[in-house]
Amino acid sequence: MKFVDEATVRVEAGRGGDGCVSFRREKYVPRGGPDGGDGGDGGSVFLIAREDINTLADFRVQRRFKAKSGRGGAGKERTGASGDNLYISVPKGTVISDLDTEEILGDLSNVGQELCVAQGGRGGLGNTRFKSSTNRAPRKSTVGEPGEKRHLGLELKLIADVGLVGLPNAGKSTLIRAVSDAKPKVADYPFTTLHPSLCVVSIETDRSFVMADIPGLIEGASEGAGLGIQFLRHLQRTRLLIHVIDVSVGTDVSVEDARIIESELKGYSDGLGNQVRWLALNKMDLLPRDQWDLILNQLKEQLKWEGPAFAISAATGVGTDVMAQAIMGYLEEINET
Ligand SMILES: Nc1nc2c(ncn2[C@@H]2O[C@H](COP(=O)(O)OP(=O)(O)OP(=O)(O)O)[C@@H](O)[C@H]2O)c(=O)[nH]1
Numbered sequence: 106m107k108f109v110d111e112a113t114v115r116v117e118a119g120r121g122g123d124g125c126v127s128f129r130r131e132k133y134v135p136r137g138g139p140d141g142g143d144g145g146d147g148g149s150v151f152l153i154a155r156e157d158i159n160t161l162a163d164f165r166v167q168r169r170f171k172a173k174s175g176r177g178g179a180g181k182e183r184t185g186a187s188g189d190n191l192y193i194s195v196p197k198g199t200v201i202s203d204l205d206t207e208e209i210l211g212d213l214s215n216v217g218q219e220l221c222v223a224q225g226g227r228g229g230l231g232n233t234r235f236k237s238s239t240n241r242a243p244r245k246s247t248v249g250e251p252g253e254k255r256h257l258g259l260e261l262k263l264i265a266d267v268g269l270v271g272l273p274n275a276g277k278s279t280l281i282r283a284v285s286d287a288k289p290k291v292a293d294y295p296f297t298t299l300h301p302s303l304c305v306v307s308i309e310t311d312r313s314f315v316m317a318d319i320p321g322l323i324e325g326a327s328e329g330a331g332l333g334i335q336f337l338r339h340l341q342r343t344r345l346l347i348h349v350i351d352v353s354v355g356t357d358v359s360v361e362d363a364r365i366i367e368s369e370l371k372g373y374s375d376g377l378g379n380q381v382r383w384l385a386l387n388k389m390d391l392l393p394r395d396q397w398d399l400i401l402n403q404l405k406e407q408l409k410w411e412g413p414a415f416a417i418s419a420a421t422g423v424g425t426d427v428m429a430q431a432i433m434g435y436l437e438e439i440n441e442t
Pocket residue numbers: 271272273274275276277278279280290291292293294295296297298299319320321322387388389390391417418419420421
């Protein structure tokens with residue numbers, strides 16, 4: 106499952122209708138007063154968060170949106186019709202910025218929440234408005250204002266409960282396959298995963314959580330090396346990180362590998378560095394079963410790890426259910442507090 110999480114769109118609100126210059130024409134009234142109505146307001150453009158959309162993929166096809174203009178005013182003091190507002194549906198969690206000013210305009214984190222991204226132009230004034238004691242027959246009116254135009258950046262932060270981190274090839278995508286129905290690509294070369302993907306891990310009916318797979322991190326990731334960096338920000342909103350470590354390479358190497366990831370997370374941001382992390386020691390199937398506990402303890406000791414650590418084999422599914430259950434339990438526990 107590929108995840109499009111950024112898009113740019115141009116939005117333009119409707120122009121206001123022009124005000125009208127008109128004079129009353131009635132039988133037996135030789136010089137009727139002004140009766141030109143105001144123009145209608147232009148429609149505004151709104152973004153609205155919807156539950157049933159979960160990617161920004163549609164914005165690769167349609168990138169321009171324009172709301173209707175207001176109609177001009179008319180005689181008999183008739184105001185022009187306003188242009189309809191335009192509502193553009195975006196996934197829940199979309200963050201909207203103005204690309205020209207780099208200003209964040211809003212964050213649609215709740216379903217139904219809306220944000221006006223381009224204000225419709227105000228309708229112009231009809232000549233009725235310019236009537237005064239000194240000018241009983243004004244020929245003046247104003248034109249409608251143009252609608253606001255904006256070049257927007259949309260960004261969807263993946264809303265996942267749990268994020269997987271680890272070096273390339275650690276087995277993150279394999280773990281996703283083991284615990285969910287998602288089928289991300291798995292291969293024995295680094296950077297198999299190029300885009301983040303989300304999956305739902307169902308423990309039983311009504312008990313599930315969302316897990317995110319991101320490309321592998323490498324040394325220097327927090328400074329921009331490799332692919333993972335672009336996606337680390339997505340993990341800032343998760344409630345738990347699972348650090349996947351390949352233990353088939355020997356304890357010393359595994360410890361080194363783990364330290365690389367730890368320091369990249371800390372280097373990226375305090376938020377990520379302090380996030381709750383659990384270890385998943387993967388590829389245990391390549392080691393004799395009677396050494397699993399020993400290796401688990403050795404790693405914990407060398408890393409001075411006090412949090413939970415699980416011995417798993419993503420490829421065979423051994424230990425993965427136990428870990429998924431523990432994750433579920435933990436999320437439920439922190440939800441209650
Ligand atoms: N023996 C064994 N091999 C595993 C296990 N988990 C993953 N692998 C293998 O390790 C390789 C890498 O697995 P991936 O799941 O693609 O690793 P990844 O962490 O997603 O890698 P990137 O997407 O490149 O970051 C593949 O050849 C997998 O078959 C495991 O538990 N045991």
